[in-house]
Amino acid sequence: MLERIKESFTESIQTKIDALEALPESLEKAANIMVQCLLNGNKILSCGNGGSAGDAQHFSSELLNRFETERPSLPAIALTTDSSTLTSIANDYSYSEVFSKQVRALGQPGDVLLAISTSGNSDNVIKAMEAAVNRDMTIVALTGKDGGAMAGLLSDRDEEIRVPSNRTARIQEVHLLAIHCLCDAIDRTLFPQQED
Numbered sequence: 001m002l003e004r005i006k007e008s009f010t011e012s013i014q015t016k017i018d019a020l021e022a023l024p025e026s027l028e029k030a031a032n033i034m035v036q037c038l039l040n041g042n043k044i045l046s047c048g049n050g051g052s053a054g055d056a057q058h059f060s061s062e063l064l065n066r067f068e069t070e071r072p073s074l075p076a077i078a079l080t081t082d083s084s085t086l087t088s089i090a091n092d093y094s095y096s097e098v099f100s101k102q103v104r105a106l107g108q109p110g111d112v113l114l115a116i117s118t119s120g121n122s123d124n125v126i127k128a129m130e131a132a133v134n135r136d137m138t139i140v141a142l143t144g145k146d147g148g149a150m151a152g153l154l155s156d157r158d159e160e161i162r163v164p165s166n167r168t169a170r171i172q173e174v175h176l177l178a179i180h181c182l183c184d185a186i187d188r189t190l191f192p193q194q195e196d
């Protein structure tokens, strides 16, 4: 057991080292997309399943409340939190529609969708991306593995942050770091004078 735990630490550290090579440029582009969206008075919607639902909420709470510095609240909505909406859409239509219906209701041109999936193949996240394209929104996709079907849906205006790993847990661990990098970049660009 001890060996297994140590292996998980080593693998997680190695995935972050690999991500340090692969991800900074896409993270910078994604941060710029989000900053521009917020400067234009738009908002960021986020979604994902399981651990990625937690990540979607982690991100929105850091915008709505705060990350590390005192600054005004920023507009973000996690599409994973309203159990009445989620269960009724899943019950009346299909689980694959739970995010896309909300995107069609809440998404405005210029908003950003933060779409999170380690496989890039979750149907409800893919349908949310399709709805976002129809709403003239920009997409930031946090993915892993080979990017899955999500990678094929992105256009030049969008950005994919694809963690170089095939293991869901390791990918999720880097997704959280990526989310914190995005929050840090947003805060430092929008509020350069604020104290830590």
Ligand SMILES: O=C(CO)[C@@H](O)[C@H](O)[C@H](O)[C@H](O)COP(=O)(O)O
Residues within 6 Å of the ligand: 049, 050, 051, 052, 116, 117, 118, 119, 120, 121, 122, 168, 169, 172
């Ligand atoms: O947290 C974990 C595994 O670490 C799970 O809850 C995981 O998020 C779920 O199996 C998700 O349904 C996986 O979806 P995805 O990342 O492939 O989109």
Ligand SMILES: [Zn+2]
Residues within 6 Å of the ligand: 051, 169, 172
């Ligand atoms: Zn997990």
